[in-house]
Amino acid sequence: MLDFEAARKNPFAPGLFAGQVAVVTGGGTGIGLAVAEELLALGAKVAIASRDPAHYQAALERLEKIGETWAGRCDIREPDEVAKLVDGVLERFGRIDVLVNNAGGQFLAPAVAISPRGFEAVVRNNLLGTFNVTREVATRAMIPHKRGAIVNVTVNASRGFPAMSHTGAARAGVENLTMSLAVEWAEHDVRVNCVAPGNNIRSSAVDRYGEAAFEMARRATPQKRLGSVEEVAHAVVFLAAPAASFITGAILRVDGGQALWGDVWPIPERGG
Numbered sequence: 001m002l003d004f005e006a007a008r009k010n011p012f013a014p015g016l017f018a019g020q021v022a023v024v025t026g027g028g029t030g031i032g033l034a035v036a037e038e039l040l041a042l043g044a045k046v047a048i049a050s051r052d053p054a055h056y057q058a059a060l061e062r063l064e065k066i067g068e069t070w071a072g073r074c075d076i077r078e079p080d081e082v083a084k085l086v087d088g089v090l091e092r093f094g095r096i097d098v099l100v101n102n103a104g105g106q107f108l109a110p111a112v113a114i115s116p117r118g119f120e121a122v123v124r125n126n127l128l129g130t131f132n133v134t135r136e137v138a139t140r141a142m143i144p145h146k147r148g149a150i151v152n153v154t155v156n157a158s159r160g161f162p163a164m165s166h167t168g169a170a171r172a173g174v175e176n177l178t179m180s181l182a183v184e185w186a187e188h189d190v191r192v193n194c195v196a197p198g199n200n201i202r203s204s205a206v207d208r209y210g211e212a213a214f215e216m217a218r219r220a221t222p223q224k225r226l227g228s229v230e231e232v233a234h235a236v237v238f239l240a241a242p243a244a245s246f247i248t249g250a251i252l253r254v255d256g257g258q259a260l261w262g263d264v265w266p267i268p269e270r271g272g
């Protein structure tokens, strides 16, 4: 009989990514760290990237115990820094087979309280940053070698995203970009997909938004629990793996059914 708990922890064949190189942006914390750990455990060499050395140095210590890894400082908003990151990965590992665009961030605020600069900052990070890294990796490593899998980690905003309109707009942009690139790059055997976690994933975000927000999210989730960063990582790894070889341009929600039913937080009363 299937050991469900064991299968949930290790759902993929050992060595699945042997010989492959993966880049995970935002790989020093939360979901990105879980993705980096799983890819390493499955045999990939993994480069992680983020802005804060404190994030990626601590992660490196964990990751080096699992496999061959490397970290680069990079702000994905800056094309020059992205080019240097790709230089570093290619120098160290010589190829890039998998790119996970996981880096991103946003803040809770109704639209009327978001300044134009605040809106622009989120769009620059979550949409332009994703484009910068994707373009650099695809043109320098994937398209020339006629292979690659790109997975963009977005946010489940399929019904709109009140109180986070900036990121809703940016992530909708990433989802549409995913579909365009999936078609443009199919001839190069580069697949491009999205994983869209609900805002009910227990990760480092708990510290930012607070337990109360996550309790509301749990109640609004049909599966009546929060998801884990490992469950998001499994979806990312699936889309990067040969098992998904005929899947491109897809948006895979990982949200315990949250998008289909229930509101995470109530719409404020008029005048409230």
Ligand SMILES: NC(=O)c1ccc[n+]([C@@H]2O[C@H](COP(=O)([O-])OP(=O)(O)OC[C@H]3O[C@@H](n4cnc5c(N)ncnc54)[C@H](OP(=O)(O)O)[C@@H]3O)[C@@H](O)[C@H]2O)c1
Binding pocket: 025, 026, 027, 028, 029, 030, 031, 032, 049, 050, 051, 052, 053, 055, 056, 074, 075, 076, 077, 102, 103, 104, 105, 106, 125, 129, 153, 154, 155, 156, 196, 197, 198, 199, 200, 201, 202, 203, 204, 205
């Ligand atoms: N947790 C959830 O419930 C949830 C739900 C839906 C979607 N998501 C999305 O999933 C992704 C991962 O989230 P998480 O929960 O794991 O949060 P997190 O721990 O805050 O991860 C975000 C990572 O992105 C990096 N980052 C942010 N801006 C960057 C930039 N300009 N350049 C380079 N790196 C940057 C951060 O590292 P540095 O600060 O070192 O740069 C951090 O490691 C994010 O895009 C998030 O919005 C999360």
